[in-house]
Amino acid sequence: MSDYLADDSAAEDQRALWAAQHNPALFAPVYERYVARIYAYCRRRTASVSDAEDLCSTVFARALAGLHTYKGGHVAAWLFGIAHNCVVNYYRARRVTLPLDDDCRADSQTAFDAVEDAHDGRIVARLIAELPDEQQDLIALAVDAGLTSPQIGALLGKNAGAVRVQLHRLFKTLRQRLIGETDYERR
Amino acid sequence: MSDAEHLENYLQALRRDPHTLPPPDLDPQLAELARRLAQQVPVPTAAARRRMWERALAQSHLLSNGHLHEDIQHMTAIPARPRPTRTQTRVSWTLLAAACAAALALSVLALLPPGGPTPLLSSQDIAQQSTITPIPVASSTPLPGTMLLPAAIDDGLYTSIIVFSQTEALRQAATQNASPVQRVELVYRITLEDGSVLYIPAVPPQIDMTFSYDDATIATFFPNAAVLGSVVVEVSGSPARAYTFDNGYVVYIDSVTGQLLYLLNLNMAAAPLMGAEFTVLTITPTPIVPFTSTMTATVSMEAQATAIIVTATAP
Numbered sequence: 237m238s239d240y241l242a243d244d245s246a247a248e249d250q251r252a253l254w255a256a257q258h259n260p261a262l263f264a265p266v267y268e269r270y271v272a273r274i275y276a277y278c279r280r281r282t283a284s285v286s287d288a289e290d291l292c293s294t295v296f297a298r299a300l301a302g303l304h305t306y307k308g309g310h311v312a313a314w315l316f317g318i319a320h321n322c323v324v325n326y327y328r329a330r331r332v333t334l335p336l337d338d339d340c341r342a343d344s345q346t347a348f349d350a351v352e353d354a355h356d357g358r359i360v361a362r363l364i365a366e367l368p369d370e371q372q373d374l375i376a377l378a379v380d381a382g383l384t385s386p387q388i389g390a391l392l393g394k395n396a397g398a399v400r401v402q403l404h405r406l407f408k409t410l411r412q413r414l415i416g417e418t419d420y421e422r423r
Numbered sequence: 424m425s426d427a428e429h430l431e432n433y434l435q436a437l438r439r440d441p442h443t444l445p446p447p448d449l450d451p452q453l454a455e456l457a458r459r460l461a462q463q464v465p466v467p468t469a470a471a472r473r474r475m476w477e478r479a480l481a482q483s484h485l486l487s488n489g490h491l492h493e494d495i496q497h498m499t500a501i502p503a504r505p506r507p508t509r510t511q512t513r514v515s516w517t518l519l520a521a522a523c524a525a526a527l528a529l530s531v532l533a534l535l536p537p538g539g540p541t542p543l544l545s546s547q548d549i550a551q552q553s554t555i556t557p558i559p560v561a562s563s564t565p566l567p568g569t570m571l572l573p574a575a576i577d578d579g580l581y582t583s584i585i586v587f588s589q590t591e592a593l594r595q596a597a598t599q600n601a602s603p604v605q606r607v608e609l610v611y612r613i614t615l616e617d618g619s620v621l622y623i624p625a626v627p628p629q630i631d632m633t634f635s636y637d638d639a640t641i642a643t644f645f646p647n648a649a650v651l652g653s654v655v656v657e658v659s660g661s662p663a664r665a666y667t668f669d670n671g672y673v674v675y676i677d678s679v680t681g682q683l684l685y686l687l688n689l690n691m692a693a694a695p696l697m698g699a700e701f702t703v704l705t706i707t708p709t710p711i712v713p714f715t716s717t718m719t720a721t722v723s724m725e726a727q728a729t730a731i732i733v734t735a736t737a738p
Binding site: 378 | 425426427428430431434435438452453456457459460461463464465466467471472474475476478479480481482483
């Protein structure tokens with residue numbers, strides 16, 4: 237598998253970032269290109285939309301202030317490296333464990349509601365929120381940020397193959413828990 | 424290929440197309456879970472994008488201890504500023520250069536002959552939407568200096584859309600009211616009807632710049648330009664200015680009510696700025712169309728702001 241996302245134009249990203257080092261005004265297109273993915277990652281890893289926006293802003297602020305630290309390589313890896321560190325700091329500061337809005341919680345729901353919720357993904361969201369922090373991060377990086385296993389591996393200091401296998405196991409675990417909660421298999 | 428690899432491939436495919444079918448060899452239940460998760464990926468609203476960008480700019484200034492590049496300092500948020508006075512004037516020469524480079528870049532699209540590859544602004548459009556005003560150019564004494572702008576593309580003319588507005592809403596209204604071929608969205612990359620791709624490197628609404636009405640200040644920040652003097656086109660009572668460059672092009676910039684200048688650079692690829700390396704992707708050599716008059720097209724919009732289309736003349 238390519239080390240890049242299919243929709244990444246890595247060379248174009250690099251040119252943009254090199255240009256931004258000389259003229260930071262040119263960072264704007266990099267922001268436009270990555271804000272959705274960075275935000276999605278932050279949203280999955282934070283407790284509210286507000287926190288996600290704050291965190292996402294911080295990521296790009298650090299990127300802007302640290303443009304000179306970019307020495308080449310994948311822009312996505314550079315940005316998500318910053319994002320990952322911001323998330324780590326966020327958890328250290330807040331000790332947040334459940335990144336769920338109220339509307340994602342299903343604690344007091346009826347069985348019927350639970351089935352309905354499974355349909356729209358709320359139970360899935362809750363199950364993810366109940367995972368250990370490291371596993372939540374893996375889901376967020378793979379699904380929300382859209383990073384590949386090699387990219388995640390580079391970010392977390394792991395082997396790409398190990399990341400891929402861990403992600404697969406994680407999906408299987410989630411699937412099993414989903415089956416247990418909503419009779420998922422029969423649907 | 425293992426199930427884990429199938430899963431990863433499917434996750435990547437879902438990002439490109441949420442309706443893509445899973446690989447036949449992937450466990451269907453894992454595929455269904457992947458599909459659900461992909462559907463849940465949160466997407467920031469346009470307003471959230473703007474908020475986050477504004478915060479990022481503000482925070483980056485703090486993070487850099489106030490020593491951030493001047494261009495970022497000038498990449499401020501949308502709220503209106505007081506109209507600059509001559510003593511308060513700030514000009515980002517880089518952004519000003521970018522503005523003029525954009526002006527240069529865009530007229531190659533705007534002034535192509537009918538049937539050309541990217542008829543961004545046809546004469547008919549101008550006739551329908553604009554007031555065409557010959558601009559008298561005062562005599563000038565060129566100032567010594569180093570050329571800051573990129574070399575001119577051999578053939579083709581350039582134009583740009585520069586919008587002055589006190590508010591983002593008005594600025595957006597100006598662009599939204601532009602003709603369909605001119606209309607741009609606040610996106611990084613747009614594709615025109617003819618399939619050509621245009622780039623908008625500095626479009627986010629937070630990009631603004633304070634414009635100087637002072638000749639001396641302009642000359643300081645724009646040493647390669649000769650300030651030709653005021654070119655008076657009465658648009659909300661403010662003067663227009665003309666700049667000429669070593670390559671012989673003359674760029675006219677109108678000012679209107681409102682002190683902020685917004686830049687839409689529609690073809691970054693054609694205007695490599697400040698030594699940055701960009702690949703020219705879309706420019707097709709086009710014969711120069713004899714161009715004997717300068718036009719200023721004014722796109723009407725609500726009060727207090729006007730979208731100005733700036734054109735450049737061939738040498």
